[in-house]
Amino acid sequence: MGSPTGPQRQFPSGAAYAEALQHTQLCFQHPELKGARAELTRLGLPRAVSGAFASVFSLTSAASGQRYAVKCFTRHVPDQEQRYEAISSRLALLDPAGLSQPWKLGFEYLPDAVRVGKDLYPVLKMDWIKAVTLSAWLDAHHSDRPAVGRLADRFEALTRDLSAHGIAHGDLQHGNLLVASDGTFRLVDYDGMYVPALAGLGGTERGHRNYQSPLRGNDDFGAELDRFSAWVIFLSLKAIAVDPALWNRLHEPSGEFLLLTEEDFKSPAGSTGLRTLLAHADRAVSDLAEQVRSLAFQPLELLPPLDLAVPGPRTSATATPTPPPAGATAPGTGGLPGWMSGHLAEQPATTPATPVTAPPGGFHTRTALDVVVAVLWPLALIAALLLPVARIATALPGSLIPLALAATATAFARSRRTERVRSRAALDALTKQLAHVEDPAKAAAKLHKERTRFEAAEKHRQATYPRTQDELTAQYHAALRDAEQRRTRKLRDIAKKIDGLSEERRRALAKALADKQSAYIRNQLGRRSIAQSPPHGIGPKLVARLADDHGIRTAADFTGYRTVQNSSYNSTGAVLVLPGGRRADVRGIGEAKAAALVAWRQKVLAAAVARQPTTLSAAEQQPVEQNITHRRTQLTSRHTAVESETETARKQAKKRLEEAREHLARQNTAAETSARRKRQEFSRRTTEIQQNNTLHATLTTDVEAARSRQSELTYACYLRFLYRAS
Amino acid sequence: MPYTAEISRSNPTSIIFLVDQSTSMSDPIGGEVPQQKADVVADAINRLLTELSVKCAKEEGVRDYFHVAVIGYGATVGSAFAGSLAGRDIVPLSEVADNPARVDERSKRVPDGAGGLVETTVNFPLWMDPVASGGTPMNRALRYAENLVAGWTERYPAGFPPIVINLTDGESTDGEPSAAAEAVTAHATADGAALLFNLHVSAAGGTPTAFPDTADGLPDSYARTLFAMSSPLPAHMRAYAASQGRRVSETTRGFVYNADITSVVQFLDIGTRATELR
Structure with a gap:
């Protein structure tokens, strides 16, 4: 199948002509056709008679009253005008008197004669017949x-x-x-x-x-x-x-x-x-x-x-x-x-279904043998009667011998008749033919059974198809739901952590400030040496002892004191508490001096606390902020990762669904194709059975006829034939 | 060879029209004078029925080469015939031809032959009216058609297989219609499988196309689905389409997008056979 040999003109359809011809005043220019009256259908449309190539309308000329059959073409015919010219001129040469009968139709090919829409088309104006x-x-x-x-x-x-x-x-x-x-x-x-x-x-x-x-x-x-x-x-x-x-x-x-x-x-x-x-x-x-x-x-x-x-x-x-x-x-x-x-x-011999031409019924045309047998019977009868009279045969059975001979001769002569052979052959041939034709009733019943079973299976299959589709969709939705649940859980977790970040920042900043303050105070305390401004009651000797024996030189070197009971003297003494919790028992320092030392320290401390820094510089804040930003970035990227994981899960589920659906659709198409083949086969067999039905009936009738002809060839029939006036 | 059975009165074929009557069919389409899709489709059906009647008209009247059903689908699914044929499924063509619901007079501007236009009226028989309400149960409609097709193929097992022509804007509301479409074309006579053709009426734009051999260039998924659902044109129809100057190939399908579908009637061969153009 290829493309057409060249662009061909498209022609209006029959209905398009029927519409145009509702106004013959407008669609025709030819004087005989312009305004002609079209024969109409009950619906008021011009009545058409259509063929494969054209629609023909009946028009009665307004000018001449002549009735025409006007053929409007619905298909392109190559070289149409040339063809009609050639046909017209050839037919014109035929002398009506020389024709066996007036079969010739008068016509005229009119190019561009009818207007349909914007275009003009040819018509063939023919005599009305x-x-x-x-x-x-x-x-x-x-x-x-x-x-x-x-x-x-x-x-x-x-x-x-x-x-x-x-x-x-x-x-x-x-x-x-x-x-x-x-x-x-x-x-x-x-x-x-x-x-x-x-x-x-x-x-x-x-x-x-x-x-x-x-x-x-x-x-x-x-x-x-x-x-x-x-x-x-x-x-x-x-x-x-x-x-x-x-x-x-x-x-x-x-x-x-x-x-x-x-x-x-x-x-x-x-x-x-x-x-x-x-x-x-x-x-x-x-x-x-x-x-x-x-x-x-x-x-x-x-x-x-x-x-x-x-x-x-x-x-x-x-x-x-x-x-x-x-x-x-x-x-x-x-x-x-x-x-x-x-x-x-x-031909007849080579075609298997050729009907066997049946020989005419009964026996026809006596042969010499038939004549002999026909003569034999009266002779035998006479012999049978005369023999006992002549006493040639004494016993009764002996008198029957001539009759038995005649009967045997008759049977022999009958067996030589060609009618029987031909009739038998005809019957055999017909029976054989009939055996080759499947019994249409049985075949139809078998077909019906197969067809019913097939249609039931097909119905079941068709009903299963949408169910399987629904199951696939349900699986898909379950997969989507799972993915969504995982996503929600993870995102909630991340969101909680992001929310906690500001609190974490606050705490980190507070800790940095506290660290800075305690460093400042430690520094201030370390700078106040006991020797420079010893508290009341602490003389140089004690200062030296504190420094030399215990390393206590500044306010930073101790934190407080504890009273101790000296059991041997029943007196109360004191030990200084050093940073780190160690204790130092300093000779010469009792509870009062220890309290004085601690009070001195408290004063120093209070002065330091009053001067301690209360804010962090930008540089000091930066590591904290950096850390928080880093954590935030981490969490945000976790968030993105979760979203993309979910998207992937969704896409995979979708892909699985599509693949499964496609697979199912392919299966369905294959099943439909085989169903179509099967049904086509059923249709073909139904047609075959219908055809066989006729053939079967004809053959059955033929067989019966042959049988009845066969029955006309019995012994008795042969006897009748022998003495029948021919 | 499939699709070569004689279409005759003793071996007729059936043409089953499915007409989309959903609410979306009230949307307008077209250029200068927009028309409702439902009007376009009803017009197409009424023209097709006139076309069939003229094609099968012989001396004594319209012959029953075809039996025709017009099934609407929208709020309900069932016969869309109006007038005395209302409620009937498959009707012999002669009866269809004689029983339109009414004959309208439509005004039309025709060239007057002298370069001008003149306003006239033409008789236009109508068998169905435009309807637009409800969803688009295309699956149900196809199953309805399948039932009719199955009955027909059993009745005429040797005949030319039935032809189902679906006219729609394509937006099925009861699921993807491909499987139901395949089920229709799974029915067959000895001459071949039932044919399913689609006319897509759409406001999605794109070039109007008749009997394309590829889905490339179709404007949307609805059009592509309908294209894929449509039967490939049988050989003699392809030959006829080719003789009309259309580009055809083995994959040309019975699908028409926003174009005239009445030419499908001319694809059907009755009586004298045209030579195949090569």
Whole structure:
């Protein structure tokens, strides 16, 4: 399949024409058509008769009162104008007096004649014809055998008119062959017509499927285009003329065919129509059917023209008398082609479903042996009567010997009759054929069972699909919920820590300040030596002892004192408490002096505390702030990490869901595809069973008929036959 | 070869239209003279039914080459026929053709042939009216169609398979419609699987497209989903689309975006067969 060979013009649709033709005053310029009255439907739209390429409207001219069939094209046809010109000028050369009947249709191709929307399109203005289609005519007249017979001959004459001038219609079928009230044909629709001037242009259509050879292709376009369809139509008409019941038997009331369809040509073995005609008792019908069957597989250009079907010289104004078909000559020269004469005879043997032609019932035509047997019986009877009288045979059984001989001779003679052999063979062949055709009732029951089971399984599968989808969605939501819960927990933790940071900062700053203050005080205390301004009661000796023996030189070197009980003297003494908790028992320092020392120290301390720093410098604050900022950064990045972890979890869940869904959808598609195949198979089998049904019924009837014929060949029947007046 | 069965009165096929009638269909689309989507879709259906009636018209009247259902989906899912066909699912075409709900007179400006325009009225048969209420239960609609398709394929197992044509703005409210669409096309006659075509009417912009062979260039996910849901065109329809000058390939699908879908009627071959253009 490729792109079109070139840009092609798009044509309006049938409905678009029906709309435009509501105003013929506006859409037409041609004087005969402008303002013409269109025949309308009940809905008030111009009434159309549509085909595959065009819609035809009935218009009555306002100017002349003439009625026309105006064909509006809905599809592009290559070289349309050239084609119609060639066809028109070729048909104009045909002398009406020289034609078998007035089948020719007058027409005029008018380019740019109808306006639809902004554009102009061509129309074909045709004479209005009062006639009915061939199928409608047959519906009404099929039981009028002479009339149908005459129509068959007229059809043959029509095809002779065409082929005599090298013309082919291209689409002979029930809708293009009209029958006028006088029983003559009118040929319509020349869209696909071949005339010699169009040789090499190629076809525009392939004809109606129920009339064409399976071998007709896109490229076939020549004078022999109609041959196959001509044989098909002629066979149908001849068959109905012989046996009008065939019309109701083979033609479906609304079928787009006469007696045969595409299937009959494509696979004659399995088709009912062609089979029935092939088996028809009338030789004229079965021979024509045989001809059509063999033609379906021959190249189009080798098909014989229809006039071969009409034996004997005929008189016609245009056609020369046709040679009888018996003398076969080379293909194309008029006789039955050489290859076909052998072919016709071979065909029945090679096609398995060919009906077995049943021999006529009973015995026919006495042979010499039959005559002998017939004479034998009276002689035997006489002998049987005379022997006892003549006393030649004494016992009664002896008198029966001649009769027994006659009976044996009869049985022998009957067994030599070919009727029995043929009848038996026919019955066997039919029974075998029947055995090959599956019993349609059983097959239908089996199919129904399979189908019911399949549809139930399919229903279950289809119901499971959304459930599985829902389960996947539920799993996805659970995964999302988990991720969300983890996220919330972690973020809450981080937020708590971030909130704690300001308190931590405050505490760190307070501690830094406290450290700074205590360092200052330690420093101040260390700077006040006892020697410089000794407290009251502490003389130089004691100062020296404090410094030398205990290293107590400044206010920083002790922190307080403790009273001690001296048990031996029952007196109260004191020890100084050194930084770190050690104690120093300083000789010469009792409780009073220790208290004085401590009071001195307290004074120094109070002075230092009063002067101690109360704030931290920016440089001193910086490490604290740096530390806090660092911690905050850490926590913030933890926060981000948690968010991205969660996002990843979400994405993974989504991905899992999508993968699972995709997998499920793929599974579903595969299941639907196999369901489609299965259902297609069911449909095919149903069709097969329907076809088999007909075949089965026909064969069953045939078998029964063969059986009853068989029963006409009994001993008693043979005896009757011997003495029957023939 | 699939999709080659004869479409005839004894072997007809069915065309099932699904029409989106949800509230969102009351949104306007179009350029200079905006129209409600529901009007666009109802017009398309009414034109398609006229088109089918003309295509199948013969001497004695409209022939039942097709049986037609018009199923609306919105607040409810069911037959969208108005008038005497109301409530019916699959109706033979001859009966459809004879029983529109009414015939409107629509005014139309036509060229007068002398370079000007003249105001006229044309008869326009109507089988359904625009409706826009409720959600878009596309899954339910597709299942409804599936039922009709299943019944049809059993009745005509050898015929041309049924064709489902879904006209929508694409925003299904009862779940992703792909699986339900596949279930429709899983039904088949001996001639092939049922066909599902989609007409997407959308205000999302982008180029109007008919029967594309790729989802590239479609404006949104709704359009892409509907494209993917649509059946590939059978060979003879592709050939016909090609003969109309469309670019086609093996992957061309029965999908139309904001464009005319009536040409689909011309894709259906009845009677005389056209030569395939190569």
